[in-house]
Amino acid sequence: MNFIVEMQGITKRFGVVEANQGIDFDLKPGEIHALLGENGAGKTTLMRILYGLYRADEGEIRVAGKPVVIHSPKDAIGLGIGMVTQHFTLVPPLSVVENVALGQEGAVTLDLDQMRQRVVDAAKRFGIEIKPDALVRHLSVGERQRVEILKSLYRNARVLILDEPTAVLVPQEVEALFQTLNKLRESGMALVFISHKLNEVMELCDRITVLRDGKKIGTVLRGETNEAELARMMVGRETFGVVRPAERRGGEVRLKLDKVNALDKKGLPALKNISLEVRAGEILGIAGISGNGQSELAQVLSGMLKPVSGTVWVDGKDMTGASPADFAAANIGRVPEDRHSGVVGDLSVAENLVLEHLEEFSRNGMMDYASVQKFAQKMIEDFQIKARPQDPIRTLSGGNMQKVLLARALAHKPRVLIVAHPTRGLDIGATDYVRSKLLEQREAGTAILMISEDLDEILALSDRIAVMYEGRIVGIVSGRRATPEVLGMMMSGALEVDYAEA
Amino acid sequence: MEAFLVGLIAATLRVATPLILGTLGELFSERSGILNLGIEGTMFLGAFTGFAVAYLTGSLWLGLLAAVLAGMLAGLLMGLFTVTLGVNQHVSGLGITLLMTGISLFLYRVIFGERSVQPSIPTFPKVSPFGDTPVLGPIFEQYLLTYIAIALVPLVWWLLYRTSFGLRLRAVGENPEAADAAGVNVFRIRYIALAIGGGLMAAGGAFLSLAQLGSFIFGIIAGRGWVCIALIIFANWIPSRVLWGALLFGGVSALQLRLQATGAQLPYELFLALPYLVTILALVLAGRSAAAPAALLKPYRRE
Numbered sequence: 001m002n003f004i005v006e007m008q009g010i011t012k013r014f015g016v017v018e019a020n021q022g023i024d025f026d027l028k029p030g031e032i033h034a035l036l037g038e039n040g041a042g043k044t045t046l047m048r049i050l051y052g053l054y055r056a057d058e059g060e061i062r063v064a065g066k067p068v069v070i071h072s073p074k075d076a077i078g079l080g081i082g083m084v085t086q087h088f089t090l091v092p093p094l095s096v097v098e099n100v101a102l103g104q105e106g107a108v109t110l111d112l113d114q115m116r117q118r119v120v121d122a123a124k125r126f127g128i129e130i131k132p133d134a135l136v137r138h139l140s141v142g143e144r145q146r147v148e149i150l151k152s153l154y155r156n157a158r159v160l161i162l163d164e165p166t167a168v169l170v171p172q173e174v175e176a177l178f179q180t181l182n183k184l185r186e187s188g189m190a191l192v193f194i195s196h197k198l199n200e201v202m203e204l205c206d207r208i209t210v211l212r213d214g215k216k217i218g219t220v221l222r223g224e225t226n227e228a229e230l231a232r233m234m235v236g237r238e239t240f241g242v243v244r245p246a247e248r249r250g251g252e253v254r255l256k257l258d259k260v261n262a263l264d265k266k267g268l269p270a271l272k273n274i275s276l277e278v279r280a281g282e283i284l285g286i287a288g289i290s291g292n293g294q295s296e297l298a299q300v301l302s303g304m305l306k307p308v309s310g311t312v313w314v315d316g317k318d319m320t321g322a323s324p325a326d327f328a329a330a331n332i333g334r335v336p337e338d339r340h341s342g343v344v345g346d347l348s349v350a351e352n353l354v355l356e357h358l359e360e361f362s363r364n365g366m367m368d369y370a371s372v373q374k375f376a377q378k379m380i381e382d383f384q385i386k387a388r389p390q391d392p393i394r395t396l397s398g399g400n401m402q403k404v405l406l407a408r409a410l411a412h413k414p415r416v417l418i419v420a421h422p423t424r425g426l427d428i429g430a431t432d433y434v435r436s437k438l439l440e441q442r443e444a445g446t447a448i449l450m451i452s453e454d455l456d457e458i459l460a461l462s463d464r465i466a467v468m469y470e471g472r473i474v475g476i477v478s479g480r481r482a483t484p485e486v487l488g489m490m491m492s493g494a495l496e497v498d499y500a501e502a
Numbered sequence: 503m504e505a506f507l508v509g510l511i512a513a514t515l516r517v518a519t520p521l522i523l524g525t526l527g528e529l530f531s532e533r534s535g536i537l538n539l540g541i542e543g544t545m546f547l548g549a550f551t552g553f554a555v556a557y558l559t560g561s562l563w564l565g566l567l568a569a570v571l572a573g574m575l576a577g578l579l580m581g582l583f584t585v586t587l588g589v590n591q592h593v594s595g596l597g598i599t600l601l602m603t604g605i606s607l608f609l610y611r612v613i614f615g616e617r618s619v620q621p622s623i624p625t626f627p628k629v630s631p632f633g634d635t636p637v638l639g640p641i642f643e644q645y646l647l648t649y650i651a652i653a654l655v656p657l658v659w660w661l662l663y664r665t666s667f668g669l670r671l672r673a674v675g676e677n678p679e680a681a682d683a684a685g686v687n688v689f690r691i692r693y694i695a696l697a698i699g700g701g702l703m704a705a706g707g708a709f710l711s712l713a714q715l716g717s718f719i720f721g722i723i724a725g726r727g728w729v730c731i732a733l734i735i736f737a738n739w740i741p742s743r744v745l746w747g748a749l750l751f752g753g754v755s756a757l758q759l760r761l762q763a764t765g766a767q768l769p770y771e772l773f774l775a776l777p778y779l780v781t782i783l784a785l786v787l788a789g790r791s792a793a794a795p796a797a798l799l800k801p802y803r804r805e
Binding site: 073074077088089090091092093094098099101102103104105106107108109110112151 | 663664665666667668669670672673676677679680681682683684685686793796
């Protein structure tokens with residue numbers, strides 16, 4: 001077998017986390033090899049090792065049969081390995097030609113015509129369409145990606161790694177990219193396609209290696225597998241500790257969204273016709289791979305992002321476009337996505353606990369520190385927070401910080417609770433504690449909307465599960481009937497379920 | 503009127519010379535991503551070194567060479583702080599200015615001691631390509647350094663836009679990650695840019711002591727370094743516009759001197775402030791569209 005790249009027993013640790021555990025991976029000329037897995041499965045880490053951005057702690061890499069040590073991208077480029085990352089390494093005010101030739105100019109003085117000719121020739125040879133004289137800052141994302149690909153080819157890459165190349169593209173650009181990649185495959189190049197989208201992998205790739213939690217689950221040929229099998233390989237895993245007692249249809253509708261559309265920071269549609277409702281005493285899980293609109297949904301529900309159309313009701317009251325203060329006043333509790341941005345690091349635990357309701361702890365603009373202290377003590381006891389009220393919150397562990405945020409959100413007996421990634425990065429003990437608190441709230445009749453990427457969590461807690469993909473809800477299924485395979489296929493756009501089913 | 507204009511234009515070129523040199527120096531530095539606020543001190547160091555070496559050796563050219571070398575060292579020191587150690591660029595630059603000013607004054611005392619009469623040297627002679635021709639003759643009767651400064655403008659443009667070093671320099675100042683990924687040594691490019699920049703700044707300072715004054719005094723730079731910082735923004739980091747900016751400031755400076763001499767019944771401080779007011783005005787008008795190198799002020803660290 002003449003492999004161009006062989007990686008054997010690759011292990012990479014970040015602190016105590018093993019991002020890659022003894023992974024084997026190989027690559028043949030003239031194939032597109034998919035690396036499939038959820039976020040955090042270790043796909044990008046493995047390829048960053050091959051490209052010299054990380055050093056493996058254990059394992060061996062061979063290129064064209066010879067053992068190699070790759071210290072830096074420069075070494076990788078020297079071995080004919082190129083990588084197109086999600087963050088492009090282009091210089092926006094320079095032209096396409098200048099970007100491609102940068103570092104490979106050939107002489108002390110620049111012969112601009114010759115440099116241009118060489119780049120144009122290379123583009124033609126590989127069938128990549130570019131605008132040689134345009135400044136990169138005027139190009140679309142898809143055009144920039146082509147420049148990035150050409151940059152690697154111009155450096156004589158025989159192996160090209162593409163890290164989730166379709167994540168930033170619109171559908172037409174995806175089609176053009178696939179044509180380019182097919183052409184490169186025919187020319188005998190070896191391509192690695194990192195993705196978590198089943199349909200794309202099935203359309204494009206020859207072999208598929210699935211990673212999960214840093215381990216290799218297996219390598220399959222496209223012709224011998226199907227999307228359901230891949231989904232199972234991607235997400236299937238052991239069972240979990242805390243589970244909701246039984247499924248139920250909740251009480252009255254507390255939160256309702258009707259055809260909500262919203263734009264992201266770049267002005268692109270992030271939420272497309274989102275309609276859902278959450279009832280008192282139920283948990284609606286929002287599943288999906290991050291970046292499919294969940295952040296924007298949470299922002300709309302906290303008043304941080306104004307929808308461009310559609311309606312948001314809370315307790316039957318129209319709250320569309322209301323301010324964050326209005327949402328807080330309507331007693332919507334919220335546990336934010338990034339817990340570090342939800343707290344003020346240098347303020348104490350006690351101060352952070354009262355931050356959202358200062359008016360209750362102050363008189364005539366003066367803080368009533370005695371009652372703040374009393375409140376903080378009570379919260380610390382109720383929520384088993386391992387800290388003193390006066391400790392700066394940045395000194396707390398992730399789990400304790402999350403408990404502070406949870407305490408702050410639950411202290412006011414919210415009517416609706418929005419939680420995003422409630423247990424991300426927490427250890428098992430803290431995870432179980434946070435989940436049991438959420439179930440307690442559900443028992444108490446709170447309407448809970450829980451955004452999570454963790455399918456265990458979604459399946460363990462949700463009465464109903466809505467799956468988001470590319471800004472849409474591709475289906476709402478009941479927690480009882482959902483399986484990891486079905487959710488996995490929905491999350492990667494391979495399956496849509498009729499709304500009415502749940 | 504003709505004599506007035508001729509004198510004004512000639513003075514404009516003279517006043518603009520150290521500004522052209524200093525701003526071109528700052529251009530190199532900032533195009534690589536480093537704001538060098540050490541410019542005021544580096545010009546001061548250049549003025550002192552040039553004067554001292556010329557005084558001791560009797561050679562103006564040796565003095566100029568020594569000034570340029572000293573400025574390059576000051577640039578490299580700035581590189582040690584900002585490129586290698588990643589220290590805040592504002593703090594490093596102001597530190598360099600204080601340090602270079604202090605070192606220059608200290609060495610001046612060591613070499614020349616306390617004197618009742620300022621030591622002085624003969625200055626660079628002026629060259630006069632048009633001889634006694636009316637108008638052209640007096641306008642172009644200038645120091646050689648003025649011609650060199652003006653000739654440097656297209657040279658710097660060529661270096662930036664027509665050499666591989668220039669392409670790499672621009673890339674490093676805009677997106678060091680991209681340059682690094684393309685195999686460009688970001689650190690080396692920044693050091694080189696700071697050294698060239700420091701040398702040019704010091705040459706600007708040396709022009710004042712070696713050509714214009716023939717002596718060295720404490721107020722010799724008088725904020726010209728800070729003017730260069732404003733001019734680089736006005737120039738939008740483009741070499742040709744450095745020339746126009748420096749000529750504009752030089753022109754207003756020369757004009758206010760002549761307005762003072764007309765004996766107008768206004769406080770002379772008002773005239774002195776004129777060039778700075780025009781600079782601020784020009785900055786407000788031109789600065790809005792100015793696009794600084796994207797990596798300016800950001801230390802580069804490999805992950």
